[in-house]
Amino acid sequence: MESRFEITIILSLIIAIATMLYAYRKKSDREDSLFGNCDSLVDKVAVFVFSAFYILPSLGITFILLAWWKVDYLLIVFLLIGGWIIIPLALVTIYASRKLCCFRHFATLGITAFNIVFFLLFLALEYPQRRCNPDIMQSYYESHKVELDSLCNYARSIVDRKNLQPRLDALGCFSVHVLSENKGAVEIGFRRVSMSAYYFIIFPDTMGNENYKHYQNDVRYIPYNHRVVFEYGSPAFGDIKFPGRDEYLKK
Structure with missing residues (x-):
């Protein structure tokens, strides 16, 4: 999964760099204008907003991917906050593009549109793999119980935290925390979805009936x-x- 993120x-x-270089390369006077002559202040402001916006999606998508690479729930925050701004501006940009005066501006919009479609395809392919349910957790635990127990033992006796992250990365997990209130139980962050x-909570020995009933009822x-x-x-x-x-409990 990490290699797919890096490649993406x-x-x-x-794509973002190519868009910027293409948009701001040396060009003719005609290409400097988006909608023909822009002498008034209002027209100049409109040109600035438009020219900035048709570049920003490419850079913004790259930034979101970088953030999501390590903290994927930030993607949802960006979509919730940015959607209220990006979607209206995108609609205005598409409408305004009817009056663009040269091929360069259409090409720049096309590159940006490609980057957006590329990003959406990536989400469509990647996001289903980020689902989680009790069956997935059971299968993962049964396949990695030795490694998980080893991680728990290491977390309980840890002196140097520098060696902890490579162990988490090797297991595809994101956190580990010793629960002192539960007699050495260790909480391992397994997967984030949105x-x-x-999490897995793994006890060093068999938990008592009282603890077991607590988890059954919660x-x-x-x-x-x-x-x-x-x-x-x-x-x-x-x-x-x-x-x-x-x-799951009915099975």
């Missing part, structure tokens, strides 16, 4: 066995219940 970011950055997150958790619990971290708004919990 590099391609997006190349603004939610999924809709945020799914006790997998007497050592492992699946945890759902919900966003600030929305349902706190672990998605698919009832169906």
